[in-house]
Amino acid sequence: MSESQEDDLPVIAHRPAAPHADAVTETALDPDLPIIDPHHHFSEHWGGYLVNDLKKDMTAGHAVAATVYIQCGHAYRTTGPEHLKPVGETEYVIAQSAAAGKAGAGIAAGIVGYADLRLGEQVGEVLAAHIQAGQGRFRGIRQSGARHEAFKHGVLPRPPQGLYGDPAFRRGYAALAAHGLSFDAWIYHPRIDEVVALAQAFPEIPLILDHVGGVLGVGPYENDRAGALKEWLPGLQRLAKCPNVRIKLGGLGTATFGFDFPELNRPPNSEELAAAWRPYFEPCLELFGAHRCMFESNFPVDRRVAEYVVLWNAFKRIAASATPDERAALFHGTAAATYKLPPLVSIA
Numbered sequence: 491m492s493e494s495q496e497d498d499l500p501v502i503a504h505r506p507a508a509p510h511a512d513a514v515t516e517t518a519l520d521p522d523l524p525i526i527d528p529h530h531h532f533s534e535h536w537g538g539y540l541v542n543d544l545k546k547d548m549t550a551g552h553a554v555a556a557t558v559y560i561q562c563g564h565a566y567r568t569t570g571p572e573h574l575k576p577v578g579e580t581e582y583v584i585a586q587s588a589a590a591g592k593a594g595a596g597i598a599a600g601i602v603g604y605a606d607l608r609l610g611e612q613v614g615e616v617l618a619a620h621i622q623a624g625q626g627r628f629r630g631i632r633q634s635g636a637r638h639e640a641f642k643h644g645v646l647p648r649p650p651q652g653l654y655g656d657p658a659f660r661r662g663y664a665a666l667a668a669h670g671l672s673f674d675a676w677i678y679h680p681r682i683d684e685v686v687a688l689a690q691a692f693p694e695i696p697l698i699l700d701h702v703g704g705v706l707g708v709g710p711y712e713n714d715r716a717g718a719l720k721e722w723l724p725g726l727q728r729l730a731k732c733p734n735v736r737i738k739l740g741g742l743g744t745a746t747f748g749f750d751f752p753e754l755n756r757p758p759n760s761e762e763l764a765a766a767w768r769p770y771f772e773p774c775l776e777l778f779g780a781h782r783c784m785f786e787s788n789f790p791v792d793r794r795v796a797e798y799v800v801l802w803n804a805f806k807r808i809a810a811s812a813t814p815d816e817r818a819a820l821f822h823g824t825a826a827a828t829y830k831l832p833p834l835v836s837i838a
Contacts, residue, residue, distance in 0.1 A: 499639075499640070499641055499642050500640075500641045500642070500709075501641065501642050501643065502641050502642070502643035502708050502709070502745050502746055514756065514757050514758070514759045514760075514796070514797065514800055515797070515799070515800075516759065516760055516799055516800050516803050517551060517799075518550070518551030518552045518799050518802070518803065519760075519803045519806045519807070520806055521551055521552060521553060522553055523552075523553060523806070523817065523821055524553050524555050524818075524821065524822045525552055525553055525554045525555065525785075525802065525821045525822055526554075526555065526556045526557065526558070526599075526784075526821070526822040526825040526826055526831065527548075527554055527556075527557040527558070527786065527787045527789075527825075528557070528558040528600075528738065528784050528786050528825035528828070528829060529558060529560050529700065529738055529740060529741070529786035529787060529788050530544060530557055530558070530559060530560065530786075530787055530788070530789045530790075531559070531560060531561075531562040531564065531789070531790065531791070532544070532559065532562075532564055532565075532582070532583065532586060533562050533564045533645070533790070534564070535562070535645050536790040536791055536793065536794075537790060537793065538790075539789065539790035539793075540586065541586040541587070541589060541590050541597060542590075543790070544557065544597060544789070545590055545597065547787075547789065547797075547798035547799075548596070548597070548798075550797075550798055550799050551799045552798075552799060552802045554596075554802075555596050555822070556595075556596040556597075556599040556600075556822075556826075556831060557596065557597055557598060557599065557600075558598070558599065558600040558601070558602065558629070558825065558829050558831075559583045559598040559600070559601045559602065560602045560632060560674060560700075561576070561579055561602055561603045561604040561631075561632050562579075562645060562646070563576075563579070563604065563645060563646050563647075564579050564582065565578050565579050565581075565582035565583075566578040566579060567581075573605075573606065573609060573612075573613075573615070573616055574615070574616060574619055576603060576604040576605060576606075576616070576620075577603070577616065577619045577620055577623050579603055579604065580601055580603045580620050580623040580624050580628060581623045583598045583601055584598070584601075584623065584624065584625055584627070586598070587627075598627060599627060599829075599831050599832065600627055600628075600629040600829035600830070600831055601620075601624050601627045601628050601629060602629055602630045602631065602632050602672075602674050602829075603620045603624075603628065603630075603631060603632075604631065604632060604633060605617060605620065605631050605633070605662070606633065606662070607631065607633055607658075607659045607660075607661075607662030607663050607665075608653075608656060608658040608659045608662060609658070609662050610658045610661035610662050611661055611662070611665060612662075613662040613665050614665050614668070614669070617631070617665060617666070617669045617671060618669070621669065628671075629671065629672060629829045629830060630666070630671045630672035630673055630674060630696075630698075630829075631666060631671060631672075631673055631674070632673070632674035632675075632676060632700070633649075633653070633659075633673075634646050634649050634676045634677075635649050635653045635654050635675065635676065635677045635681060635684060635685075636649065636676050636677050636678050636704060636746075637649050637650075637651060637653075637677075637678070637681070638678050638680070638706065638709060639651075640709040640710055641708065641709045643708075643745060643746050652684070653684075654675070654677075654681075654684040654685065654687070654688045655684060655687065655688075660688075660691065660692075663688070663692060663695070664692065666692075666695050667692070667694050667695050671695075672695065672696035672697065672698060672828065672829070673688075673695060673696070673697050673698070674697075674698045674700055675688070675697060675698065675699050675700060676700040676701065676704065677699075677703065677704050678704040678706050678746065679703050679704050679705045679706055679718060679721060679722040679725065680706070680721065682703050682722065682725030682726065682728075682729060683725050683728065685697070685699060685703075685729060685735075686725065686728045686729050686732065689729065689732040689734055689735050690732060692734075693732070693733070693734050694734070695734065696734055696736070696828065697732070697734055697735050697736070698735070698736045698737070698738060698828060699729065699735060699736070699737045699738065700738050700741060700786075701738060701740060701741025701742070701744060701747075701786075701788065702737065702738070702739060702740075702741065702742070702770050702771065702774055703722060703725070703726060703729075703737070704741075704744075704746065704747075705718050705719060705722045705747065705770060706718050706746055706747070706748070707746070707747045707748025707749065708745070708746050708747075708748045711748070712748060715748075719769060719770075723773060726773060726774065726777060727777060730777035730778050730782075735778075735782070736778070736782050736783070736784065736824060736828050737774050737778050737782065737783055737784075738783075738784055738785075738786040739770075739771045739774055739775075739783055739784065739785050739786065739805070739820070740785055740786035740787060740788050740792065740801075740805075741786065741788040741791070741792065742766075742767050742770060742792070742795075743788060743791060743792030743793070743794050743795040743796065743801075744788065744791055744792065745794070749766060749767075749795055750795075751766075751795070757795065757796060757797075757800075758795065758796065759800065760796070760800050760801075760803035760804040760806075760807055761804075761807060763795070763796060763800070763801070763804035764804045764805075764807035764808050767804065767808065768808055771808055772808075780812060780815075780816035780817075780819040780820050780824070781816075781819045781823070781824055781827075782824065783819070783820055783824060784819075784820060784821075784824040784825040784828065785802070785805040785809075785820055785821060787801055787802070789801075805820075805821075809821075
């Protein structure tokens with residue numbers, strides 16, 4: 491597809507992820523259950539969301555003790571070599587964490603940044619710069635492969651087709667192992683087998699699938715949730731056979747999932763969210779098990795459907811039948827093990 495043809499594609503842009511004037515408010519369920527939030531961003535996008543916004547959410551009722559920051563193209567360096575500009579995001583996150591004072595030990599306890607792995611072996615310079623900038627917190631790289639030929643979406647550049655199979659990308663991907671880093675994969679569900687192939691080719695590199703694998707509810711799947719789930723499940727089954735893979739349960743507030751709840755005249759409450767999202771989470775739990783799954787906020791993106799307390803209440807409702815050991819894994823244990831985090835630090 492040519493650049494001019496891509497310019498003609500529809501853009502998936504639902505209502506912005508700013509706080510709702512009529513937002514549902516709830517009291518936190520099981521407020522003493524420790525939580526590590528393994529997926530959030532800082533950005534001027536999505537209504538704006540910086541360290542004080544996150545700190546307010548973390549202390550709003552749930553026992554959120556630590557977080558993992560995930561890249562979103564924010565605060566890149568404006569000078570210097572092009573390939574090193576993404577290191578500015580890691581530098582920014584460290585500065586934001588330090589500015590949070592006592593909370594800094596928990597906020598962004600782990601950091602996942604961006605490097606263009608298509609640099610091949612030369613990407614090692616970028617990885618080393620991230621690690622140095624991260625002051626012991628840098629854990630991995632995310633490079634999005636989220637692309638569909640029917641639409642455009644997101645604040646990140648649209649990735650090329652077949653990114654995860656590109657030979658240059660794979661040479662750069664191999665460098666992650668030498669630096670002890672993991673990889674976060676963000677794709678739409680028709681491309682899940684590209685993640686399977688990547689995980690199989692590099693079994694020594696921990697791979698985390700973001701947002702349950704991006705089950706689409708827009709474009710050709712706008713009125714066919716059942717069809718999307720039917721397509722997604724076989725790939726998920728293949729991926730679950732890769733022992734180096736973990737999966738994040740969340741991100742369904744992203745516009746491409748299509749959850750706008752148009753039948754409601756208000757944002758959904760946690761019971762409604764849990765009912766809507768169970769068909770996406772339960773197959774992941776069944777296939778991967780609690781010790782390979784972790785709930786994630788994906789804030790501020792998922793703020794478009796619910797406030798922070800409501801979102802985590804929905805997760806706790808979905809996990810209500812889990813054993814205490816399984817709940818501990820889902821809410822903090824898997825994230826801590828995956829991102830090699832230090833012991834939980836209270837920010838109360």
